Amino acid sequence: MQxxxxxxxxxxxxxxxxxxxxxxxxxxxxxxxxxxTTNVNFPxxxxxxxxxxxxxxxxxxxxxYWYAQLFNAIIGFVLxxxxxxxxxxxxxxxxxxxxxxxxxxxxxxxxxxxxxxAYILLLVPIVLFYVYSIATLIPNLAIFARRxxxxxxxxxxxxxxxxxxxxxxxxxxLLDTLCGTGSHGAMLFSLLxxxxxxxxxxxxxxxxxxxxxxxxxxxxxxxxxxYAAEKIPPYGY
Numbered sequence: 001m002q003x004x005x006x007x008x009x010x011x012x013x014x015x016x017x018x019x020x021x022x023x024x025x026x027x028x029x030x031x032x033x034x035x036x037t038t039n040v041n042f043p044x045x046x047x048x049x050x051x052x053x054x055x056x057x058x059x060x061x062x063x064x065y066w067y068a069q070l071f072n073a074i075i076g077f078v079l080x081x082x083x084x085x086x087x088x089x090x091x092x093x094x095x096x097x098x099x100x101x102x103x104x105x106x107x108x109x110x111x112x113x114x115x116x117x118a119y120i121l122l123l124v125p126i127v128l129f130y131v132y133s134i135a136t137l138i139p140n141l142a143i144f145a146r147r148x149x150x151x152x153x154x155x156x157x158x159x160x161x162x163x164x165x166x167x168x169x170x171x172x173x174l175l176d177t178l179c180g181t182g183s184h185g186a187m188l189f190s191l192l193x194x195x196x197x198x199x200x201x202x203x204x205x206x207x208x209x210x211x212x213x214x215x216x217x218x219x220x221x222x223x224x225x226x227y228a229a230e231k232i233p234p235y236g237y
């Protein structure tokens with residue numbers, strides 16, 4: 001979180017009047033505060049993302065959150081998407097070129113050359129992506145909670161958004177176990193439940209995106225409004 005010292009915006013006459021009423025130094029201290037800056041740029045957001053690694057307190061603005069997610073998306077594109085596409089192209093190309101020698105009785109024979117040097121070089125960044133994803137799980141949850149705080153919502157919603165996909169997927173696997181070899185009616189019931197699960201996940205995703213795109217709320221229990229400095233009237237008014 002970035003901070004800057006701001007000039008007191010309370011008129012001097014009001015501070016003097018507070019002294020006369022017995023307010024004393026408390027009035028001066030109340031205006032000599034630190035206010036969060038709002039001009040968080042891309043490098044600054046990345047730095048804050050790692051500096052506040054497990055900080056589930058306080059607030060994070062939209063810029064701080066979405067810049068961090070843009071960085072994560074770039075990492076995913078470079079380390080996972082590009083190598084995965086190149087790996088898929090190489091597998092399909094080899095399968096086409098060796099079509100005559102392909103063993104149709106063993107579908108996995110297409111992967112018989114997966115341990116060639118070229119394939120291993122493409123697998124390395126994919127493995128690094130998974131390592132990065134695990135390493136940044138906590139800061140992603142933390143910045144999600146701080147963004148919810150910034151909109152005036154409890155950070156405990158983070159637990160729901162994180163646990164819901166896991167629980168629903170486990171429920172789907174349980175349905176496969178119970179209904180996989182059942183009757184036609186059981187299969188239809190399993191399919192219906194899957195649609196309900198998918199609909200719930202989509203609804204939860206939409207709700208999360210809407211909340212994450214909300215502007216910063218006024219001062220709340222999680223901290224001051226990050227844009228408070230821009231809302232204070234000019235000095236002397």
